[in-house]
Structures are given as C-alpha cells and as structure tokens.
Amino acid sequence: MSNPENVKNPPLLRVDDIVLSFGGIHAIKGVSFDIIKGEIRAVIGPNGAGKTAMLNVINGFYKPDSGSITFKGTTYSSVKPHTAASEGIARTFQNVALFHGMSTLDNIMTGRTLKMKTSLFWHLFHWGPAENEELANRAVVEEIIDFLEIQHIRHTPVGKLPFGLQKRVELGRALAAEPLMLLLDEPMSGMNVEEKEDMSRFILNANEQLGTTIVLIEHDMGVVMDLSDRIVVMDRGLKIADGIPEKIKTNKAVIDAYLGTTHQEHASA
Amino acid sequence: MFYNEVGQFKTSYRADQALFPIRQDLIALGVFLIFLYAVVPFTFNNFWLNTVVIPTLIFGVATIGLNILTGYAGQLSFGTGAFMGVGAYTAFKLTTYFPEINIVILILTSGVTSAAIGLFFGIPSLRIKGLYLAVATLAAQFFLEWVFIQMHWLNNYSESGAIVAPTRTLFGVAITGPSATASARYLVVLSIVVLLTWIAANLVRGRFGRSWRAVRDMDIAAELIGISLFGAKLRAFAVSSFYCGVSGAMLVFFLYGAAEPNVFDINRSFSILFMVIIGGLGSIYGSFLGAAFIWNLPIIIRLIPLALGLRVEPVYTEFLTSMIEGALIISVLIVEPRGFARLWQIAREKLRLWPFPY
Amino acid sequence: MLDILHKIFVGPFIEMSHAPDLLVQVLWEGFVSGTLYALIALGFVLIYKASSVFNFAQGIMVVFSALTLVGLIEMGLPAWLALLMTVGVMYVLAVSVERTILLPLVNQSQSTMIMATIGLSSFLIGFGGFIFGGEPKSMPVALLGIPTGSMQFSVFNGHINIQNLDLAAAVMALVMVTTLGIFFSKTRIGRALRAVADDHQAALSVGITLKQIWVIVWFTAGIVGLTTGIFWGARSDVSFSLQIIALKALPVLILGGFTSIPGVFIGGLIIGIGEQLFEYYWGVQMGGGTQGWVAYMIALLFLWVMPQGLFGEKIIERI
Numbered sequence: 016m017s018n019p020e021n022v023k024n025p026p027l028l029r030v031d032d033i034v035l036s037f038g039g040i041h042a043i044k045g046v047s048f049d050i051i052k053g054e055i056r057a058v059i060g061p062n063g064a065g066k067t068a069m070l071n072v073i074n075g076f077y078k079p080d081s082g083s084i085t086f087k088g089t090t091y092s093s094v095k096p097h098t099a100a101s102e103g104i105a106r107t108f109q110n111v112a113l114f115h116g117m118s119t120l121d122n123i124m125t126g127r128t129l130k131m132k133t134s135l136f137w138h139l140f141h142w143g144p145a146e147n148e149e150l151a152n153r154a155v156v157e158e159i160i161d162f163l164e165i166q167h168i169r170h171t172p173v174g175k176l177p178f179g180l181q182k183r184v185e186l187g188r189a190l191a192a193e194p195l196m197l198l199l200d201e202p203m204s205g206m207n208v209e210e211k212e213d214m215s216r217f218i219l220n221a222n223e224q225l226g227t228t229i230v231l232i233e234h235d236m237g238v239v240m241d242l243s244d245r246i247v248v249m250d251r252g253l254k255i256a257d258g259i260p261e262k263i264k265t266n267k268a269v270i271d272a273y274l275g276t277t278h279q280e281h282a283s284a
Numbered sequence: 285m286f287y288n289e290v291g292q293f294k295t296s297y298r299a300d301q302a303l304f305p306i307r308q309d310l311i312a313l314g315v316f317l318i319f320l321y322a323v324v325p326f327t328f329n330n331f332w333l334n335t336v337v338i339p340t341l342i343f344g345v346a347t348i349g350l351n352i353l354t355g356y357a358g359q360l361s362f363g364t365g366a367f368m369g370v371g372a373y374t375a376f377k378l379t380t381y382f383p384e385i386n387i388v389i390l391i392l393t394s395g396v397t398s399a400a401i402g403l404f405f406g407i408p409s410l411r412i413k414g415l416y417l418a419v420a421t422l423a424a425q426f427f428l429e430w431v432f433i434q435m436h437w438l439n440n441y442s443e444s445g446a447i448v449a450p451t452r453t454l455f456g457v458a459i460t461g462p463s464a465t466a467s468a469r470y471l472v473v474l475s476i477v478v479l480l481t482w483i484a485a486n487l488v489r490g491r492f493g494r495s496w497r498a499v500r501d502m503d504i505a506a507e508l509i510g511i512s513l514f515g516a517k518l519r520a521f522a523v524s525s526f527y528c529g530v531s532g533a534m535l536v537f538f539l540y541g542a543a544e545p546n547v548f549d550i551n552r553s554f555s556i557l558f559m560v561i562i563g564g565l566g567s568i569y570g571s572f573l574g575a576a577f578i579w580n581l582p583i584i585i586r587l588i589p590l591a592l593g594l595r596v597e598p599v600y601t602e603f604l605t606s607m608i609e610g611a612l613i614i615s616v617l618i619v620e621p622r623g624f625a626r627l628w629q630i631a632r633e634k635l636r637l638w639p640f641p642y
Numbered sequence: 643m644l645d646i647l648h649k650i651f652v653g654p655f656i657e658m659s660h661a662p663d664l665l666v667q668v669l670w671e672g673f674v675s676g677t678l679y680a681l682i683a684l685g686f687v688l689i690y691k692a693s694s695v696f697n698f699a700q701g702i703m704v705v706f707s708a709l710t711l712v713g714l715i716e717m718g719l720p721a722w723l724a725l726l727m728t729v730g731v732m733y734v735l736a737v738s739v740e741r742t743i744l745l746p747l748v749n750q751s752q753s754t755m756i757m758a759t760i761g762l763s764s765f766l767i768g769f770g771g772f773i774f775g776g777e778p779k780s781m782p783v784a785l786l787g788i789p790t791g792s793m794q795f796s797v798f799n800g801h802i803n804i805q806n807l808d809l810a811a812a813v814m815a816l817v818m819v820t821t822l823g824i825f826f827s828k829t830r831i832g833r834a835l836r837a838v839a840d841d842h843q844a845a846l847s848v849g850i851t852l853k854q855i856w857v858i859v860w861f862t863a864g865i866v867g868l869t870t871g872i873f874w875g876a877r878s879d880v881s882f883s884l885q886i887i888a889l890k891a892l893p894v895l896i897l898g899g900f901t902s903i904p905g906v907f908i909g910g911l912i913i914g915i916g917e918q919l920f921e922y923y924w925g926v927q928m929g930g931g932t933q934g935w936v937a938y939m940i941a942l943l944f945l946w947v948m949p950q951g952l953f954g955e956k957i958i959e960r961i
Contacts, residue, residue: 074508100510112508114501116566117494124491125498129510131491135519141486146298149490153297192509360753412945414752415696415900419892420945423938434929550886554760561757603771610765617758618746 027052033082042068044252055229057243064249066232070198075099101129103195107185115174119184126191127152159187179210196228325467333466340576341477342534347559347571348484349527355565357520358500363421364528364556366428369548370398371529372536373438376447387452391533398529399522406521410514425550432545448542460537469538485568561613563623570625654923663800668922674808676914677815681870683891683906685863690900692859698759701888706770708871708880713774721785732864740856778881811873823903893941913937
C-alpha cells in the first residue's frame with residue numbers, strides 16, 4: 016500500500032513546528048510532519064511523547080503556542096473544534112468519549128450532526144423534511160452498523176456495552192460524519208487478539224473502500240507495522256523519526272527511545 | 285401473552301422510528317385518550333377535576349419543560365417558577381390589551397415571551413456550566429420574582445397585587461373566569477397538554493433531542509463532533525421556558541383564577557424539580573408520573589388521617605410531605621436514577637415476556 | 643431621561659459624600675451580613691474540598707441546628723446542655739448522611755449529588771418542623787452569653803451605631819475562617835482532608851478512611867452551620883425562610899471559588915457590602931427589596947468577566 020504515487024500528492028494536512036505547553040510544561044516542542052490523502056499514518060512513541068496532544072491540536076481541542084496547521088491548502092495558526100469537524104476531521108478517543116445514556120443507534124446518529132439541516136419547526140411535528148432527513152440519515156447509519164457488525168446492539172445504551180464494543184461504536188460515530196480524515200487514538204487498547212483483528216479489518220476497509228485518510232496512535236507495534244503506510248515517531252515532545260515501517264523498524268533513535276523507556280521502567284520497578 | 289410483539293416486523297426505518305413502535309402501545313394510548321376525552325369530563329366531579337386532574341396536567345407541562353432542560357440537556361435550573369410567572373403575567377397583559385383574540389392563542393403566545401426571557405438568562409451558558417449556570421437561573425428566579433412584585437403595571441395596578449383571570453370564551457362557552465365549568469376548563473387544558481406533549485416527544489427523538497442528550501452525556505465530545513454547545517443549550521433554555529410559560533399561564537387561567545407573585549416563587553421551582561426527579565430525568569411521560577405524584581402526595585397525606593377519623597394540624601401534613609419527598613428523592617437517585625418512568629418501563633419489559641420470563 | 647441617568651450615576655454619589663457617616667453605617671451593615679454569608683459558604687467549601695459534593699443542604703443545616711438548639715432550650719434544658727446536645731445531633735446527622743447518601747451514591751455525577759442534597763434539604767425542613775414546629779422562634783441570646791446592646795462611634799461629624807451582637811458575629815466569623823484556613827493548610831489531617839477529593843491514597847496514608855473523612859467534614863460543616871445559625875437567629879429569628887437567604891452563599895462561592903477559604907471571606911464581603919450599598923443608594927428608588935437578587939446579579943456579571951472566580955485555579959480540560 017505504500018504507493019509511491021501517494022507520496023507525490025500534495026499533503027492533505029501538514030503541521031509545521033507545533034509548540035504546545037501547559038503551565039510551563041512542554042508537551043510538544045516544535046514538531047512538523049505531513050499527511051497525504053488516502054494514506055494510513057501512524058504516530059507512535061512512548062507514553063508522554065505528546066501523541067494525543069498532537070491529535071488534540073489537529074482537531075482544535077488545544078490551541079498551540081506557535082506553529083501552523085495547513086489543511087486542504089489553507090494555513091491556520093489554530094482551528095476551532097467545530098471548524099475542524101465541519102472541514103472533515105473526525106476522531107475517536109483513548110478512553111472512549113461516547114454518550115453513555117444514549118443507544119448505539121443514537122450515538123452513531125449524532126455523528127451525522129453536520130449533515131442534518133432541517134429547522135426546529137419541522138421537528139416540532141417530526142414531519143415533512145424533518146422526517147425525510149431523519150430517515151435518510153438513519154439509512155446511512157444502518158450501513159455503518161452493518162459494516163461494523165453491531166446490528167445486535169443497535170438499541171442498547173452504550174454505557175452497558177463492554178469496552179471493545181464501545182470502541183467499535185465510537186469508530187462508527189466518527190465514520191458517520193463521512194470524514195476526509197479520521198484520527199484514531201489507540202483504537203485497540205484493552206482488546207484481545209480477535210478484537211484487534213476485527214478492528215484492523217474495519218480500519219483497512221474504511222481506508223480502502225471509503226478512501227478515508229487515517230491518522231493512528233497505537234501501541235501494538237505489530238498492528239502499526241502492518242497497517243500503516245508511514246510512521247511518525249515522537250519522544251518527549253519531539254519528532255525523532257519519520258518514514259515507512261521498514262525504515263522505522265531499523266532506526267537507531269527509535270530503538271533507543273523504546274529501549275530507553277524499557278530501561279527506565281525496569282529501573283523504577 | 286397479550287402484550288407481545290411477535291409477528292410485528294418492522295419493514296421500514298419509518299416504522300421503527302415511530303413514536304410507538306409496538307402496536308399494543310398505540311392501541312393503549314388510543315383507549316387512554318378516549319377515556320380522557322369521553323369519560324373523564326362526564327364522570328369526574330368538580331372536586332376531582334379541580335384538585336387532582338387539572339393541576340396534574342398543568343404541572344406536567346412545566347415538568348416536561350424542566351425535564352427538557354435538566355433531564356435531556358443536563359442543565360440544572362432553579363428558575364422554573366419565575367419562567368412560569370412570565371407566562372402567566374404575559375397572558376394576563378395580552379388578554380387585557382387584546383380581549384378579542386382567543387385566550388388559548390394568547391396563552392400559547394405567552395410561552396414565546398417566556399422563551400425569550402429564558403433565552404436571555406441562558407446566555408451565560410456560553411461561558412459557564414454546571415453549578416455556575418444554576419446560579420444564573422437563581423438570578424432569574426429572584427430578579428423576576430422582584431419584578432412581579434414591583435412592577436404594578438404587570439397586574440394592572442390592582443390593589444391586592446394579584447392578577448385575576450377575566451372571563452373568556454371558546455366557541456361561545458366560558459373557559460376562564462368564575463363562570464367557566466370545571467369540565468370546560470379541563471377539556472381545554474387537556475387539548476393543550478396533548479398537543480404540547482406530542483411536540484415534546486417529537487423534539488426529543490430527532491436531531492435536536494440527540495444534540496441535547498449528547499451535551500448532557502459528554503459536552504466536550506459533543507463539541508468535537510460538530511454540535512454547537514451554545515446553540516444546543518440555548519435551544520434547550522428556550523423550549524424549556526416556553527413550556528414553563530404556557531404551564532404558568534394555564535395555572536392562573538384554568539386553575540387558580542387569580543394569582544399573586546408568590547405562586548411563582550422559588551419553592552415552585554423546587555417542587556417542579558422534584559417532579560422531574562421522581563418522574564424520571566429524560567422521560568416525557570415520566571414528567572406526568574412525577575407531577576401526579578408530587579402534586580397529589582399532600583392530598584393523600586391529608587386524606588388518610590381524615591379517613592381514619594384523626595385530626596392532624598395542616599402544618600404537620602406539610603412537614604410530613606416535605607420529609608417524604610426528600611426521602612423519596614434520595615431513594616430514587618440511589619435505586620433508580622431514571623425515576624418512576626424507568627420502573628414503569630421495567631414492568632413493561634417483564635410484561636412483554638410474560639408468562640415466560642426467559 | 644437625563645433625570646434617570648442622574649439618579650443612577652450622580653445622585654447616589656453626591657448622597658454618599660454629603661453624609662459619609664451614613665455611608666460608613668451602610669458599609670458596616672454590609673460587612674456584618676457579608677461575614678455571615680461567608681460562614682455559610684465556608685460550610686459549603688469544607689464539604690466540597692473533601693468530597694467534591696456540593697451540599698445544597700448547608701443552608702438548611704444552619705436553620706436545622708439553630709432550631710434544634712432553641713427547641714431544646716424551650717423544652718427547659720439548660721443552655722449549655724442544649725448546646726452540647728445540638729452538637730451531638732449534628733454529629734448524628736453527619737453519620738446518617740454518610741450512611742444514607744454519600745456511601746450509596748459514591749462516584750455519582752455532580753448534579754446527582756446536588757439533587758440528593760436538595761432532597762436532604764426537603765427532608766430536614768420536614769423533620770425539623772415536625773419535631774420543633776414551624777413558627778419562627780427567637781434565639782435566647784442572654785442564656786447563650788451573646789452580647790446585646792449597642793455602641794456609638796463618632797465619624798465624619800456624625801455617628802454610627804454598632805450592635806454588639808453584630809460585632810460578636812463578625813469576630814466569630816473571622817475566627818472560624820482563620821482557624822479552619824490554618825487547619826486546612828498547616829496540619830497533617832487538614833492537608834489529608836484537602837487531598838482526599840483528588841487522591842484517596844494520600845488520605846489513607848495518614849490513617850483515616852474515606853468514610854471517617856466524610857463524617858469529619860460534614861460534622862465540621864454542621865458546627866459551622868450551628869455557629870452561623872446562632873448569630874443569624876439572634877439577629878433576626880430562627881425560621882425556615884433563612885434557608886432562602888442562605889442560598890446567597892452560592893454567589894459568594896462563585897466570587898471566591900469553591901475551594902478557597904480566604905476566597906470565601908472576600909467573596910462574602912463583596913456580596914454583603916455590594917447588596918447593602920445597592921439597596922440603600924439605588925434600590926430604594928426602584929421600590930426596594932433588591933437584596934433578594936443583587937447578590938446573584940453581581941455573581942452573574944462577575945462570571946462574565948472572570949469565569950474562574952477570584953481564587954479559582956485554571957482548569958485544563960482533558961479528554
């Protein structure tokens with residue numbers, strides 16, 4: 016899949032020299048990389064490397080101290096979450112940020128928010144344009160439910176689902192927005208091998224069938240090496256490597272960063 | 285056995301998204317509506333209509349209003365009483381200036397004023413949430429209460445400070461004022477309540493209802509998927525205040541006949557909040573269960589000793605009511621946070637499988 | 643039009659400069675009610691710091707404790723015994739709250755806890771009224787050794803009148819706020835109590851369980867409530883309508899922050915003095931009775947300008 020043609024395309028998104036800090040602590044210290052349309056781009060690194068913070072900058076949840084974000088050819092110093100969503104960036108979260116009191120169906124329907132425009136007036140009667148819009152969007156959501164094989168939990172409140180299924184519903188909610196770019200923050204954490212295989216399949220299908228560009232944070236190296244076209248490696252707020260999986264595997268800085276943390280973990284244990 | 289859905293296959297999303305996907309529910313609702321329209325007005329006497337049925341319906345509307353804001357959108361409010369007052373005073377002023385316009389239309393219009401004022405006090409939700417926002421609603425409550433007392437223009441400079449509902453008719457029959465019969469008032473109230481309940485049920489199941497629940501469950505995630513938090517909260521404030529306003533106007537015109545500002549004080553706000561909690565946060569029909577329970581509890585407490593031939597000071601029934609309400613709220617929050625509505629739902633699920641529980 | 647502007651922006655200030663003694667008197671009245679608001683807010687802060695529960699029932703705990711005290715004295719008990727027994731009742735209340743509310747509702751959302759404590763308010767109103775009756779009672783000041791009478795001071799060619807009771811209330815409030823402030827920041831137990839909301843391990847490490855901490859803070863809040871109730875009851879009457887006034891602790895907390903003990907004191911003074919000044923110089927022209935809402939409007943304006951409060955920490959949202 017690491018199609019050399021892809022590399023020639025102009026990037027869909029580029030972050031340049033992003034710096035982010037919280038009360039004196041630097042989470043990201045000047046990181047740049049790009050994401051090309053249609054690729055699966057992994058961001059890896061030890062804990063505390065600043066990976067999630069980077070996703071938060073990309074979809075506007077954090078405002079960087081300096082640096083810029085170029086998306087679809089337009090450069091911003093920061094984006095608002097709402098703008099990022101309406102420009103086609105969707106995401107999932109490390110700890111699952113679903114609406115716990117709502118059913119699977121309703122959760123995924125909320126993913127269609129930006130596609131739904133009918134006014135309050137028609138909704139008072141659930142009639143005419145309002146009803147048609149609800150039904151049309153329901154049909155799209157049902158396709159996603161089929162795609163993710165979660166028909167049996169359609170009407171279950173998500174708070175009652177096991178973690179693995181919640182992750183799947185969250186992917187469904189993000190896909191429902193028909194995003195250009197999907198940010199996945201550890202979509203496979205806490206899953207067994209079988210669940211991981213399923214999730215990998217869904218991610219690949221989304222990428223190939225729907226053409227969604229994917230940015231992936233994941234700790235399972237096997238999964239990362241298999242799925243991704245290119246990998247960014249971060250450590251303590253810096254980018255230490257960037258390239259195709261084969262190169263990253265043998266990169267000395269990367270091995271050091273990972274071994275380094277392993278050493279530290281051993282030392283502290 | 286009689287309550288099961290075997291053989292009712294949904295062949296379209298339209299059928300699955302209907303308000304009552306199970307046919308028996310629709311039939312039950314039809315029977316209940318026929319009962320409310322055709323049986324109640326002719327068999328219930330004035331005492332029952334005036335002390336039990338009409339107030340339950342009217343407070344049910346205010347409870348739906350607060351439930352939309354608190355149960356669906358997750359914003360705690362202590363200003364319900366004041367928003368009800370805005371509706372009542374608006375309806376009173378409107379019918380003074382436009383006596384020829386039908387009172388039912390004026391009452392529904394007065395909800396719009398209430399919505400506008402609710403919107404105004406919802407503006408701080410742009411910056412603040414949770415308890416902070418609750419303080420903004422307290423500001424609304426106390427400030428508006430003060431306005432009701434101080435602005436004599438609102439009560440047409442009446443000496444007592446009270447507003448009195450004048451006689452108004454519908455199809456030539458008096459529906460407000462001293463000459464209106466209980467059954468006439470009941471039928472008008474029932475029709476308004478049925479309309480508003482149907483609209484509320486429509487709203488909460490569509491995209492607006494989903495955005496409210498999303499904001500309630502996790503506001504940050506809602507924002508990140510493109511829901512405008514401010515927009516969703518403001519809509520909740522406006523719709524909620526509309527319902528409260530109409531309820532307040534109905535309270536004066538179809539039940540009390542006259543009202544002083546203290547009808548809309550903070551204790552009213554608390555009592556509506558109790559109705560929401562007991563009935564079930566985030567449930568439309570639960571709102572009526574809660575209203576029925578909280579409104580009728582003191583009546584029951586008064587009647588029981590009377591039936592046993594005991595004499596109890598009225599002030600003690602008041603304290604007893606307060607104690608039971610308090611204890612019940614705590615128990616509901618512990619045992620079943622979705623209130624009576626959820627208990628009813630559980631019972632229905634059991635019935636659906638009856639007589640084979642597995 | 644010009645007349646109205648004059649009444650708002652000029653008149654009151656001329657009045658202030660013409661009769662500075664009156665201004666000082668108004669400021670003093672505001673100061674005293676401010677310290678009492680601060681005392682109620684202090685009860686909220688104690689519980690909030692240690693359990694992240696916003697105790698809506700703090701206001702009713704003030705009334706309930708004062709009612710118990712007066713009720714016991716009216717039953718003929720000597721004042722010291724009644725006081726002791728009231729303290730006992732507040733302890734029993736703290737334990738009951740821990741058993742019936744805090745424990746079953748552990749880890750519930752903030753708004754659930756607010757609703758639960760609103761339920762507690764309703765219960766305590768009913769319970770207190772059922773036992774001691776609902777009519778307003780007067781605090782037996784003499785029996786409790788609270789000073790009465792008043793003093794006069796000469797200022798700005800005029801004089802101000804200070805009730806000894808008010809002076810005692812203000813001093814008492816200052817002492818309580820200072821003591822609890824020191825207790826929380828300087829002692830081992832205090833620091834543990836403060837840490838417990840974020841870190842249960844830290845509390846366990848000083849040998850107190852979470853349940854004990856809940857009982858301790860609710861009991862302390864009850865004692866703060868009792869103190870407030872005694873002075874407040876002495877200034878007006880002991881009645882359930884105090885509960886509505888006690889809600890003004892909320893705007894105080896918004897100004898001072900929900901976790902800061904000195905903040906509570908400053909917030910209380912801003913609210914207390916602000917509403918007295920407004921009522922005397924502006925409110926009267928509007929028909930009076932503005933004390934009912936001015937506190938909330940001050941808080942609302944304040945939230946608009948400084949959403950974090952005077953002493954609140956900036957919260958970094960994570961997801």
